[in-house]
Ligand SMILES: Cc1ncc(COP(=O)(O)O)c(C=O)c1O
């Protein structure tokens with residue numbers, strides 16, 4: 001890019017960003033989040049696919065939970081403040097964002113723990129249908145925890161794990177398949193996998209589909225009920241902005257809830273937890289996915305964080321996410337020295353989540369420099385720059401600024 005063309009093109013892109021922001025129906029939501037750094041400067045925060053930004057209303061709610069509910073009401077809060085039923089109540093707040101009816105999602109534990117519950121339960125149901133179903137298929141580029149837990153779930157159930165590309169699953173499922181575990185959006189490349197198509201193929205083969213929604217929930221419509229997904233898990237600290245280590249969730253399809261046999265049947269999932277019976281009798285519904293005492297402080301911080309979704313249409317979020325990532329790619333094309341970065345996120349909208357992953361050999365150093373200049377993305381080894389776009393608080397001006405600073409850093413490092 002020559003100096004003159006660059007300046008003209010840069011001006012045009014900034015004007016375009018301003019127009020897109022002015023027409024953005026979600027723009028007002030940005031004010032609900034803290035986006036300044038410790039010096040009061042507004043950063044371009046493109047790491048909401050790792051840790052979502054803080055919704056402004058959360059600190060006061062957390063203070064109230066600590067000072068009043070815990071401090072003053074103490075034990076009474078389990079009933080009077082609704083602590084005991086919070087896992088299901090917060091599940092019902094997440095439900096519309098992922099296309100689930102009320103009563104199908106329970107919040108608690110980490111994603112890793114919920115992967116174990118979901119995968120073991122899926123394999124148990126498959127084995128109950130037909131003991132010859134012994135294969136557990138896992139997408140080969142899965143986030144590592146899913147792969148580790150799937151291997152353990154297989155050892156626990158006597159299944160055998162087979163890793164394969166997500167797009168190869170429909171052609172590989174058969175009478176021996178018990179279950180498949182797939183990441184809806186690949187954490188490294190941002191590729192969106194075909195949830196409706198893969199789920200339909202898995203069902204056609206008589207098996208069960210378990211989806212990890214960590215990188216899709218809150219960024220795009222998932223349609224769990226619509227597509228008949230059997231079980232799903234996800235975290236709440238990325239696009240749902242629940243805070244560091246906020247509890248994850250587990251979805252079980254309505255007609256499978258009575259068959260859901262948890263490998264972690266703690267007292268919180270008992271039909272009568274305060275009966276303190278030595279014999280386990282599972283509760284009905286989403287409660288069956290619970291284990292032990294919920295992490296109330298994190299859970300209620302999450303509940304408050306979810307208020308930013310009031311009145312938000314997830315289809316509008318998806319439309320903005322695609323517009324943002326398209327615009328960012330155009331800006332990168334304009335600002336980055338030719339051939340310096342390679343985009344590994346699919347160009348087709350149908351295969352793109354809400355992040356752009358760019359490969360470059362010195363990605364580690366480039367990201368460190370971007371962060372120093374107020375553009376926060378992250379680096380995934382060995383050579384990936386990840387930029388997550390959270391439509392509720394990312395503006396088109398952010399996308400332009402991020403690409404411009406990236407172009408500067410890349411040009412300086414090449415010089
Ligand atoms: C796809 C995916 N699954 C699981 C996890 C981890 O889950 P947790 O640390 O909540 O157990 C992450 C991110 O950390 C992830 O990106």
Ligand SMILES: Nc1c(O)cccc1C(=O)C[C@H](N)C(=O)O
Nearest residue numbers: 049050051143187188214245380
């Ligand atoms: N959960 C995380 C954490 O506790 C510390 C740092 C990063 C994370 C992440 O969520 C990473 C994220 N799943 C990823 O896609 O890379």
